[in-house]
Each structure stands twice: as structure tokens, then as C-alpha cells.
Amino acid sequence: MHPLRSLVSVCALVAVILPYLVGMALAQGLEAEAEASVQFGADLLVTGVQFGRTVPLPLEAIKQVRAVDGVKGALPRIVGEVVLGKDRVHAVLVGLAVEDAPAWSACIDGELPKRDSRYEIVVGTGLARRLGLKIGSVLPPFYRNDKEGERLLRVVGVFKADAPLWQAHLMLTSFDTAAIVFDQRGAATDLLVSCQPGKQDEVHRAILQRLSFTSADGQGVIRPKVTTRADLLVMLPRGVLHREGVFNLHFVLALVVAILVLLVTSGVGLTERRREIGILKATGWQTDEILLRGLAESFALSLSGACIALGLAWLWLRVGNGFGIAGFFLAGVDAVPDFPIPFRITPVPALLAFVLAFVIVLTGTLVSAWRAAIVAPREAIR
């Protein structure tokens, strides 16, 4: 095989396949994390709907939901966005009754906000790094509350880096504190409902069909919307064929590099290749044997490119933790991520990458080999 041509071909293939493999690995890692979020989350999530849009629920909804047959418990939760510091760092503030959750506090360094104290928070690793926070740090007021005023918030814990990626920009506090921060007394963004085993569907139907809530002004009606585990699992992309976005994103890159590869394999070095094929034909090789040789060559090149790309992708994600590329696929992540990037390298994307590489290389190789092979040996050698 021509060394320079082979090197250029393999480099071009790696340039095309590497971002594809990294993207697919990140997507599959994220999919696994999303499944865990569904599996370990609440049985049902109840939110409000008004004018067809998601709205908060009044706290009176808790009693109504708890009264539904089959419901074990209903916990109100506040999830909202806050902006911190002069750099305007976006964070997700979550408020819920954490006093019942010490069993699940192993994912935190430090402690959970105490039952009776307000203004205590647990922050994620990303926030802690960007704002220079640690246990005992104090956050100056970043919110507005005309009734109760603004207070300092004290950091009592930091999420561990090996918690799921969504902890990075999270602030966890008590329900009361969150209600004060958002100045929204008497409302929750959602209810976390736990059901008796086997009763989820029944509870789901009962909430949708029988319950409705009054809006804060007393004039409007808020309907419940219930999201179940099954609803979320159906949403997850299944299989590589659903990821049409990958090709929307990468096809331009692939096309540009593929053209380069085709030029190299079909045009550059053509004279030498013609001579080489002419000699082979003069020594008795048939056209089909020459094409078979080209096929084998393409197979070796594309296999090399795919394997090297796979190795580089693994190194980039495992050792480099997605340095520089994670931020492209995960919004809000810096060049150096604050947490282990979720990824899964599986055989199917690697196989697809090899097939893509093989098609590209084979197209260029066979065309040039065919053009040279059909010429008389004397003409080719000249």
C-alpha cells in the first residue's frame, strides 16, 4: 500500500469517525443516566396545567392527591432557576422536605439542610468551583422578597463529584427556603407521588379524571398533569436510527473530509497507481483480481481508521474526561468538566463507523482501480 496515501486516508477517516463515536458514547451514557433518574425517581410526578401550559400547583393539592386510593405519599417540590454572582451563573434551585431523607445523604459531603433551619443549602460541584464555595461559605442574597426580605444563605454541604451530572449546577434547600427565594408561598412546581405496588395506573387515572385545583386568585382552575415512569422511558431515544440529529450535525464535516479522502484515493498518486496496476496486469493479474486487491486495501484502511478512532475516543472520554468536547454536547459544561462525564462505548456505533469508513474509502479506491485496470498494460506502464 502506498504509505502517504494510506496515512492521509486513515487520518481523514479518524477525523470523521472520532467525533461521531464520542457523540454516540456520550448519548448512550446520558441515556443510562436518564434511565436511572426515572428508575429511582418518584412513581408519579404531578404538575399543573393552565392554558395548556405547565404551571405550579397550590399546596391544597397535596391533601387531595394524598386522599386518592393507592397513594402512599405526596411530597411537594419547588424547582426553579436562579442566577448567581456577577458572572450570572445559572443554577437550579430545588426545595423539598429533606428532613425525611437522611438515608439518601451519602451523595453529599457535609450535611443536609436541617429540618427547622432556613437558609441552608447544598450546592453542586460546578457551582462550588465557579463561585468558590465550600462547606461553611455564605452566599450573599441573590433573590428578591419584598415581604420577608433577603437573607444570606449558608452552604452546609456539597454534592459529591460522582453523583449524576445534574448535581453540577444544583442548589438543594428546604421547601420553605425555596418558597422564600422565589417569593411563592402556597405553591409547588410539582408533587412527588409514591404509590402502593401495582397501583400506579389506577392512581394516574384517578388524579387525571377526578382532581382539579383552584388557582391562587381563586378564579381559575388548574388541571393536573401526571407523568409516569412509562411515559419517560418511551421518550428515550432507542437505537442509533433515532439519532438522525447526529448526521444533521456531522454530515457536513463528513462530506468535506470524505471529498478529501476521495481526492487522495482517486486522484493523487494516480500515475503511480496506474503504473503499478499496469505492471500487475502485465504479469498476469486480471481486472477482477486487481479490484479484489483494492477491496482488501480499503478494508484494511477503514478497519485501521475505525480502530484508531475508537481508541482515541476511549482515551478522550476515559482519561481526558471529554476535555474540550463535553461542553459541545452537554450544555453548561466547561472545557474541563467538574464531574465524570457519562459515556458508554458500545459495539454498534463502532461497527457503523467502520461501515461508513469502508464505504467512503472503497468508493474512491474502486473507481481509480477500475479506471487503471481497464487500460492496456502498455499504456498504463508508460
Next chain:
Amino acid sequence: MATRQTAFLIALLLMAGAILATEAVADRLPAQAEQFHRLVGGLGFGPALDLSDCVFGFDPRLDDGCAYDRGPIPGGACVCPRHAGSIFYYVKTLDP
């Protein structure tokens, strides 16, 4: 020369096989996945790490759909910057 090339190719194949085998047996879920989600009631689903621009991209349980989804036109679902370049794309929840 041919022997060296063949050996190089075999080495690459073995390396790829070792990577795939290692990844197949490795548990890639974070150690604290269950702890975290049981604590916060299941939070996070998509590739966004905060609620700016696209709540749906953070967790579809919190919103109905992506406000930037421009539908079936070519690349229409890719407009939102919170969908990982549309690599991790999921559809809206079904209506009740």
C-alpha cells in the same frame, strides 16, 4: 513489510476488542445515582445542566416541550442549543 502491516492491523483489532470488552463489563452509572435521585425525587433527564433556555432539555417532567423545536423541517429539531447538537433528542410527552 506485509507481515508488519498485518501485525499492526491485528494489534489495532485487539486493542478495539479490549476496549469494547472493558466497557461492556464496566458499570458506568455514577456511584451515587440512586442516592441522588432518591434524595431529590428524580431530577434531570436531558443534556442540559440548568434551566436556562430550555427547561425541557434539563428534564421533560418540568415542561411540555422544547420551545425551540421547529418541527420536521430539516434540522428543525436541532435549533435548540440544549439538545446536545440534537444527538440526544427525545420527543414530547404524550398528551393525557
